[in-house]
Amino acid sequence: MANCITGGKKRYDDCWLGFSPFVDSTVLENYKKWCSNIVFDEEGETARTACDELVRSLQDMLSIKPAVSCKPSGEHFIVLELINEDSPYIKVDKEEIKQVSFEGFMIKTVNTGREKYIYIAARSGRGLIYGVFKFLYKLVFRSDIENLHIIENPVNPLRMINHWDNMDGSIERGYAGRSLFYEGYELTEDLDRVRYYARLLASVGINGVVINNVNVHYQETRLVADKIHVVKTLADIFRKYGIQTYLSINYASPIQLTGLDTADPLDERVAGWWKQTVDKIYEVIPDFGGFLVKADSENRPGPYTYNRNHAEGANMIARALKPHGGILIWRCFVYNCQQDWRDLSIDRAKAAYENYQYLDGQFMDNVILQIKNGPMDFQVREPVSPLFGAMKYTNQMIELQITQEYTGQQRHLCYLIPMWKEVLDFDTYAKGKGSTVKRVVDGSLFDYKYSGFAGVVNVGRDYNWTGHYLAQANLYGYARLAWNPELSAEKITEEWIKLTYGSDPDVLGTISDMLLKSWRIYENYNAPLGIGWMVNPSYHYGPNPDGYEYSRWGTYHKADHEKIGVDRTVKNGTGFTAQYFKENMEMYESPDTCPDELILFFHRLPYTYRLKSGKTIIQHIYDTHFEGVEQAKELREQWLSLKGKVDGLRFEHVLKRLEEQIEHAREWRDVINSYFYRKTGIPDEKGRKIY
Numbered sequence: 237m238a239n240c241i242t243g244g245k246k247r248y249d250d251c252w253l254g255f256s257p258f259v260d261s262t263v264l265e266n267y268k269k270w271c272s273n274i275v276f277d278e279e280g281e282t283a284r285t286a287c288d289e290l291v292r293s294l295q296d297m298l299s300i301k302p303a304v305s306c307k308p309s310g311e312h313f314i315v316l317e318l319i320n321e322d323s324p325y326i327k328v329d330k331e332e333i334k335q336v337s338f339e340g341f342m343i344k345t346v347n348t349g350r351e352k353y354i355y356i357a358a359r360s361g362r363g364l365i366y367g368v369f370k371f372l373y374k375l376v377f378r379s380d381i382e383n384l385h386i387i388e389n390p391v392n393p394l395r396m397i398n399h400w401d402n403m404d405g406s407i408e409r410g411y412a413g414r415s416l417f418y419e420g421y422e423l424t425e426d427l428d429r430v431r432y433y434a435r436l437l438a439s440v441g442i443n444g445v446v447i448n449n450v451n452v453h454y455q456e457t458r459l460v461a462d463k464i465h466v467v468k469t470l471a472d473i474f475r476k477y478g479i480q481t482y483l484s485i486n487y488a489s490p491i492q493l494t495g496l497d498t499a500d501p502l503d504e505r506v507a508g509w510w511k512q513t514v515d516k517i518y519e520v521i522p523d524f525g526g527f528l529v530k531a532d533s534e535n536r537p538g539p540y541t542y543n544r545n546h547a548e549g550a551n552m553i554a555r556a557l558k559p560h561g562g563i564l565i566w567r568c569f570v571y572n573c574q575q576d577w578r579d580l581s582i583d584r585a586k587a588a589y590e591n592y593q594y595l596d597g598q599f600m601d602n603v604i605l606q607i608k609n610g611p612m613d614f615q616v617r618e619p620v621s622p623l624f625g626a627m628k629y630t631n632q633m634i635e636l637q638i639t640q641e642y643t644g645q646q647r648h649l650c651y652l653i654p655m656w657k658e659v660l661d662f663d664t665y666a667k668g669k670g671s672t673v674k675r676v677v678d679g680s681l682f683d684y685k686y687s688g689f690a691g692v693v694n695v696g697r698d699y700n701w702t703g704h705y706l707a708q709a710n711l712y713g714y715a716r717l718a719w720n721p722e723l724s725a726e727k728i729t730e731e732w733i734k735l736t737y738g739s740d741p742d743v744l745g746t747i748s749d750m751l752l753k754s755w756r757i758y759e760n761y762n763a764p765l766g767i768g769w770m771v772n773p774s775y776h777y778g779p780n781p782d783g784y785e786y787s788r789w790g791t792y793h794k795a796d797h798e799k800i801g802v803d804r805t806v807k808n809g810t811g812f813t814a815q816y817f818k819e820n821m822e823m824y825e826s827p828d829t830c831p832d833e834l835i836l837f838f839h840r841l842p843y844t845y846r847l848k849s850g851k852t853i854i855q856h857i858y859d860t861h862f863e864g865v866e867q868a869k870e871l872r873e874q875w876l877s878l879k880g881k882v883d884g885l886r887f888e889h890v891l892k893r894l895e896e897q898i899e900h901a902r903e904w905r906d907v908i909n910s911y912f913y914r915k916t917g918i919p920d921e922k923g924r925k926i927y
Contacts, residue, residue, distance in 0.1 A: 282361025340389030341367030362478030394688030412696030412703035440715035480525035584790030625666030646703035761864030766837035
């Protein structure tokens with residue numbers, strides 16, 4: 237059985253925190269020698285949490301209960317402390333200590349000749365927690381701890397999780413059971429699980445959590461008012477692990493909660509209501525993080541209702557937050573969701589740039605624009621949003637979707653780290669070569685005051701948290717990229733497997749290979765060449781080539797019997813390519829230089845057009861969809877080779893998911909291939925069965 241802990245009568249998987257007892261006696265005895273005594277004498281809730289986590293986990297792994305005292309006992313010990321240059325244990329030069337940031341940490345093995353100890357230090361309790369987990373992971377990896385010398389600082393200031401949980405217990409786009417936080421419009425009774433979840437997030441460096449859906453309904457609107465006690469309870473739990481709590485808010489809250497007849501951001505009554513509301517929140521939760529807003533999008537209220545722009549709308553609320561140090565995160569997912577598919581000039585991809593770029597410099601400095609990685613909506617393949625780097629005077633952060641809305645809904649294996657790496661490494665050319673997305677969102681390119689990552693999370697109340705055991709890797713990987721986007725997909729994958737499944741070479745090699753190729757496999761039997769959206773409307777699962785083709789949502793592929801794709805060029809199309817800086821605009825403008833994987837996103841081409849691979853578009857469609865099914869079968873065979881090497885609970889669950897994936901991949905293959913064969917009348921060159 238998978239490692240699990242008990243919270244009341246409920247059981248749940250440990251994910252990557254299954255700190256199992258050591259069986260290697262040589263390693264065990266050496267680690268015991270170093271870890272049996274801990275020097276700790278700090279105040280503060282998060283610092284105490286760091287010490288508690290160290291004691292608890294060492295007890296699990298080494299079958300000891302370390303002694304904790306304010307002075308060393310014995311020749312070997314661990315020192316856990318906040319950085320203090322007068323500390324007798326610091327033993328490093330001042331320049332080295334200066335390298336540690338507020339959320340960073342240092343781990344160093346010190347040998348004074350008389351004493352030998354491991355020094356774990358940070359400038360904040362939050363940093364201590366991160367340092368403790370780094371040390372514990374070193375033990376899991378069986379690392380040499382007699383020569384440690386580590387200084388780590390997070391690259392991104394904000395490393396956030398966005399929950400789309402509703403207070404009735406449901407989760408919008410949730411595929412792993414019901415909400416961890418709510419049931420029946422009240423707080424869950426299972427707070428032990430919430431505490432463990434906070435521990436999971438802190439262990440990988442998450443420092444902020446939005447606890448409710450961006451589509452804020454009436455009951456959730458009340459979280460800023462008479463239900464603030466719910467927020468306080470959750471904030472008290474997350475605070476212990478160094479995580480700030482944020483709320484998604486309803487822009488029309490003054491109307492819904494007070495009877496005001498307007499939410500106009502320039503109305504003094506509205507601004508006054510927000511100031512009073514924010515002041516009361518901070519009286520209850522002094523370290524409250526701030527608000528996340530979805531406005532004027534998909535029928536949500538916003539400043540456009542009152543003929544105000546989004547800078548005016550955001551600044552009114554940001555002004556109320558600023559005295560308390562709070563921030564306002566403003567989503568850029570704004571577009572016309574009532575489009576006429578007959579109007580060929582409309583292009584949803586252009587919307588975010590058109591709504592925001594002209595406002596650069598008009599937002600307050602505690603406003604951050606939260607931008608989805610692509611211009612559409614988390615498709616398996618789409619270009620990077622041109623808004624990244626296009627606003628040098630306005631804070632920006634990236635929004636990624638950990639929950640697999642369009643990528644298999646945690647029923648299919650689809651590891652998203654390779655996709656996100658491509659996005660983060662994309663060069664915007666905003667300040668010349670090297671102006672990558674990761675430099676935009678870490679704030680370094682334009683010296684933003686606030687910046688970072690937001691991830692729409694994939695957890696729920698399922699035993700394994702994420703609906704698919706291997707989908708846990710997406711949550712872990714997201715957090716590691718937010719901490720350091722320079723980490724390779726291979727490195728992150730190796731870490732997660734070792735922490736979750738151990739270091740058996742066969743297990744490590746097999747699961748790593750499965751994960752790293754799974755995104756491309758899913759793409760193969762999904763929508764081709766960047767076109768996207770060939771799914772059933774509303775629930776976004778399963779093949780439906782014309783599901784959105786004649787809808788109001790602006791998500792069209794425009795396939796007929798001769799051509800497919802959307803012309804987004806300046807020369808002949810919607811002009812979307814002009815939103816990019818010159819180098820990328822020129823690359824996308826011509827089919828000769830546009831990458832094959834995005835060619836139908838940017839160009840409308842005949843099915844006989846020959847790609848850079850040498851294949852025609854139609855043959856590429858046929859081949860990839862047939863290949864995708866065979867690759868899905870290979871995933872199952874790889875997993876079967878691990879029988880007896882992976883615990884039974886995980887093994888049987890993943891096997892069942894992979895078998896389901898094969899069946900669904902066949903459906904994708906046959907529906908998509910048949911659709912295009914019937915459109916074009918062009919047969920498969922290889923004579924395979926198409927219906």
